[in-house]
Amino acid sequence: MIEIVLFYVGAVAAILGAAGVVLARTPLRGALWLIFTLCAVAVLYLLLEAPFVAAMQVLVYAGAIMVLFVFVIMLLNLGPEAGARPAYVSVAKASGLLACVYLGWRLVAALSGSGQKAVDGSVKNIGVLLVTDYLFAFEAVSVLLLVAVVGAVVLGLRRLS
Amino acid sequence: MNILGDLGGLSPLWILVLTALAVLLLTVTGGDKRPAPGSSTHLAVLSLVGLFTAGVLLWNVEGTRTLFSGAIVIDGIGVLFGLTSLCGAFFGVVFAAAYLQEHGLSHGEFFSLVLFAAVGMLMVALAGDLLTLFIGIETMSLAVYVLAGYRRSSRRSQEAALKYFVYGAFASAFALFGIALLYGEVGRLSGTPALTFKALGAAFLGHEVSVAGFIGVAMLLCGLGFKIAAVPFHMWAPDVYEGAPTPSTAFMAVGIKTAAFAGVLRFVAATLIAGGERGTETAIQIFEVLGVLTMVLGNLLAIRQTQIKRMLAYSSIAHAGYVLVGVAAFIAEPKSYAVEAVAYYLFGYTAMTLGAFGVVLAFERGEDRRPDLPIERLAGTGHRYPAFGLAMALFMFSLAGIPPTAGFFGKLALFSAAVAAGRTSVVIIAVLASAIGAFYYLRVTVVMYMRAAGTEEKRVESAWLSAGLWLCAALTLVFGLLPDTYFAIAKRLVTGWLG
Numbered sequence: 001m002i003e004i005v006l007f008y009v010g011a012v013a014a015i016l017g018a019a020g021v022v023l024a025r026t027p028l029r030g031a032l033w034l035i036f037t038l039c040a041v042a043v044l045y046l047l048l049e050a051p052f053v054a055a056m057q058v059l060v061y062a063g064a065i066m067v068l069f070v071f072v073i074m075l076l077n078l079g080p081e082a083g084a085r086p087a088y089v090s091v092a093k094a095s096g097l098l099a100c101v102y103l104g105w106r107l108v109a110a111l112s113g114s115g116q117k118a119v120d121g122s123v124k125n126i127g128v129l130l131v132t133d134y135l136f137a138f139e140a141v142s143v144l145l146l147v148a149v150v151g152a153v154v155l156g157l158r159r160l161s
Numbered sequence: 162m163n164i165l166g167d168l169g170g171l172s173p174l175w176i177l178v179l180t181a182l183a184v185l186l187l188t189v190t191g192g193d194k195r196p197a198p199g200s201s202t203h204l205a206v207l208s209l210v211g212l213f214t215a216g217v218l219l220w221n222v223e224g225t226r227t228l229f230s231g232a233i234v235i236d237g238i239g240v241l242f243g244l245t246s247l248c249g250a251f252f253g254v255v256f257a258a259a260y261l262q263e264h265g266l267s268h269g270e271f272f273s274l275v276l277f278a279a280v281g282m283l284m285v286a287l288a289g290d291l292l293t294l295f296i297g298i299e300t301m302s303l304a305v306y307v308l309a310g311y312r313r314s315s316r317r318s319q320e321a322a323l324k325y326f327v328y329g330a331f332a333s334a335f336a337l338f339g340i341a342l343l344y345g346e347v348g349r350l351s352g353t354p355a356l357t358f359k360a361l362g363a364a365f366l367g368h369e370v371s372v373a374g375f376i377g378v379a380m381l382l383c384g385l386g387f388k389i390a391a392v393p394f395h396m397w398a399p400d401v402y403e404g405a406p407t408p409s410t411a412f413m414a415v416g417i418k419t420a421a422f423a424g425v426l427r428f429v430a431a432t433l434i435a436g437g438e439r440g441t442e443t444a445i446q447i448f449e450v451l452g453v454l455t456m457v458l459g460n461l462l463a464i465r466q467t468q469i470k471r472m473l474a475y476s477s478i479a480h481a482g483y484v485l486v487g488v489a490a491f492i493a494e495p496k497s498y499a500v501e502a503v504a505y506y507l508f509g510y511t512a513m514t515l516g517a518f519g520v521v522l523a524f525e526r527g528e529d530r531r532p533d534l535p536i537e538r539l540a541g542t543g544h545r546y547p548a549f550g551l552a553m554a555l556f557m558f559s560l561a562g563i564p565p566t567a568g569f570f571g572k573l574a575l576f577s578a579a580v581a582a583g584r585t586s587v588v589i590i591a592v593l594a595s596a597i598g599a600f601y602y603l604r605v606t607v608v609m610y611m612r613a614a615g616t617e618e619k620r621v622e623s624a625w626l627s628a629g630l631w632l633c634a635a636l637t638l639v640f641g642l643l644p645d646t647y648f649a650i651a652k653r654l655v656t657g658w659l660g
Contacts, residue, residue: 106372106376107342107372107373107376109372110371110373111345111371119348119354133232134230134292135164135229135230136228136233136293137292137293137296140284140296140297140300141296143178143277143281143300144296144299144300144303147274147277147281147300147303147304147307148303150185150270150273150277150307151274151303151306151307153270154270154311155307155310155313
């Protein structure tokens with residue numbers, strides 16, 4: 001019972017927050033709404049017995065990445081006019097929205113009622129998987145991060161010439 | 162799991178990573194001055210040695226090896242496509258050595274990023290599961306985004322990098338969402354969720370795959386379609402190809418396309434034709450429609466271009482279309498010869514496209530500061546620089562598909578694979594499309610030889626450039642004259658891949 005209540009609270013909060021991101025007048029408000037949404041989704045992860053993903057959601061996304069977002073918004077001094085969007089409705093927008101609704105509906109229809117149990121999302125299990133089955137991916141990501149660092153230095157370095 | 166043994170099998174990958182690190186360290190310890198002429202030769206040589214060693218190690222792999230619990234599968238298709246990607250990286254470094262010297266840009270970071278991108282390409286080519294595939298795609302893409310924006314003083318280069326990055330990140334998000342759906346679908350079908358192509362194939366064979374699974378397949382193919390610049394996902398290519406420094410453009414045109422096609426083949430083999438059975442008519446038609454759209458639109462838009470890099474961008478879109486026809490033939494008739502045809506085509510494409518960009522690079526001098534080379538400026542260069550003119554004519558003939566070049570036999574192999582699979586109507590459209598293509602390729606040759614020179618275009622003097630061009634021309638011609646050599650090797654490697 002309590003799970004169902006928590007699910008609906010989390011789901012409604014996530015949807016409201018997402019709407020807030022899109023409708024917010026200023027970029028900063030949008031970013032704050034995004035933090036709200038991410039935390040609400042973290043609640044849903046907890047209900048799916050995935051505490052590790054929930055913790056990462058709060059720590060990495062709602063924490064570190066959103067700090068970066070807010071930092072960039074403040075640094076660029078984006079005011080309300082920066083978020084001004086053209087309000088027209090185009091064929092592309094309408095068909096994109098329709099496709100989203102259709103695909104989302106088909107997905108929900110396909111996935112609901114399958115009665116699948118979630119995989120073991122405990123921290124311990126993830127840790128074991130990371131150094132056994134997914135050892136290569138775990139190591140390969142370090143190369144990916146290294147490339148990102150080198151790229152940032154190459155693009156950001158100011159040469160004295 | 163025998164970690165040391167697995168690491169030994171993975172030696173081409175970590176040798177490239179180590180070489181990239183060594184190049185970076187040598188750059189950092191080299192001081193903060195602008196590169197003096199000839200001071201960076203050792204970096205280029207080191208990079209080339211690393212790439213060559215990785216290639217030899219990959220070449221010497223015997224049989225199929227599965228490493229790291231199925232995350233990496235070293236088999237024929239991985240070796241073939243991996244070697245072609247390494248070849249692209251090799252020439253990328255050679256041409257970059259000439260270009261960076263001419264334009265006074267720093268060498269070390271460029272070489273190390275090319276090496277890192279090559280690591281990503283090998284990961285894609287050797288991927289045994291979807292996670293490795295994704296990390297590989299991200300590694301090569303991230304490196305190439307930076308390479309596209311390497312000329313920081315040029316606005317066009319910056320614009321190219323940003324466009325490529327934003328579109329690319331969007332495509333990656335699509336691919337990742339698709340992978341998540343497939344993970345869940347495999348779990349629903351077989352009881353244990355898994356990411357390996359093997360588990361994917363087992364789940365797709367003999368089970369009723371739900372809509373979620375097919376949405377996953379479609380989303381991942383969208384992500385890969387962006388990387389090969391197939392037609393609804395091609396918008397970024399002309400701007401990025403034009404704005405990026407020419408060696409980056411050459412490298413991204415060949416390496417990324419080759420690696421992404423290896424991913425497409427592996428993925429298609431696991432899902433659409435699981436178990437070596439003929440794919441559904443819908444699947445074949447989707448690939449054929451994509452292929453036809455890609456080559457027709459690419460060729461038609463290429464005709465109107467007046468700038469050569471933009472023209473080559475549309476031409477590379479068109480070539481992706483021909484290869485997609487080969488992939489469709491593979492789905493219609495899952496036999497190894499379709500894979501061999503795709504591999505041969507991409508190898509020939511690598512040699513001739515790199516060569517064409519190499520000639521473009523020869524006429525981009527440091528003081529010009531223009532992002533692209535107008536085709537008109539090549540007027541008369543055929544007579545003034547006979548060797549360069551001859552090489553460019555060879556590359557253009559090969560791109561147009563005129564015998565006896567690699568481009569001709571590649572098209573022949575692809576189209577006969579499609580005919581053997583019973584897809585004749587598509588082949589007719591493809592032949593017509595390549596006839597349109599011949600027009601704009603030959604126009605470049607006509608301008609070089611038969612148009613009087615308005616301005617005396619000077620060329621870049623560099624031993625690196627000449628060596629790279631000669632090698633590319635040799636590959637285009639030798640594999641054009643002796644296509645059977647390649648096919649014999651490819652047959653030996655790919656046989657048994659489909660089980």
